[in-house]
Amino acid sequence: MNRSAIFPAAIVLGVIFLIVAIVYWVGGSPLGHHIKHGILFFGLAVIAFLFALANRRQNSLV
């Protein structure tokens, strides 16, 4: 993968995870599995955004 593409790709992935998390939260009961799945996807979104921030300068992945 072209390293300059890592930052936008990670941002897109993070946004997708965030949307999935919101969909889970909106569709779930307060203590149901949907809430937990939503939390998991929110965590993945945070990781994707952190990854994007840590790769905002080109050629940073060693």
Next chain:
Amino acid sequence: MTLLQAIILSLLQGVSELFPVSSLGHAVLLPRLLHWNINETKPTWLAFLVALHIGTAAALLIYFRDEWINVVRALIRSVQSGQMGQDHDQRLAWMVIAGTVPAGLVGFVLENPLRSLFGSPYVAAVFLIVNGVVMFVGERLLQRQTAAQTPVAEGAGGARPAPVPAGRYRDITQLSWRDAAIVGFAQVGALIPGISRSGITMVAGLSAGLTHEAAARYAFLLATPVIGAAGVLELPTLFGSAGRHILGDALIGMVLAGIAAYLSVRYLMRYFETGRLYPFAYYCWAAGILSLILLTVNL
């Protein structure tokens, strides 16, 4: 569940979660073998398990507290600088994430189907034997590889392997990103009762070139967020209506599982400085075969 049963199960969980002998396999087998009338589908059982997982994860966090503090600081540095992998701790931080995320995603999809498919005590006993085979074969292949790579000292009478054999890494960060992710991915196998998380992750780490000590360290670092998340995400169950009935037992279980896990990880990190996986493979074979015999005789 009586208090004595809760105590025994807590100690068993704390030890078997970290020893490469499958805690899930033991949790399925032991109540059945001892004829304990525990309904593992009830919410109270789930609440109890949550407490044990939190205790185990807390023990791992405490034991590896220096590593975790460094990892979090490195992660913050990495985000601030906009560059990752600039130093040892930054690389370790991202390797733990690389090893956790794919396993977490696949585990999320496969957990329920696999547990319902392989939840019987017979299957757990069979996979305990398989777990032993995986560790035994992994060690054997490693032994051959090491013997082929370690030069024989002239006139030594008996060749002594170097402290760190050629081609093996004592430092986790010497792994490639791909290997770090593959080692973490191996944790998915632990969704099957009988297959040990630490065992299968260690074998994967050894195959990727880590020493036993480094493979054990990476396995425990990877296990911490997974075990912790499994507990924290189910916290509402523990403090909900199901957990209220067993809160006392659950708190005692959490502390006991934590103590057992701490002592286990301390022992295992020392053991793997020189020790091998063979004794655990033999144990899994013996426990699996004995369980199959006892389960069959009882029918």
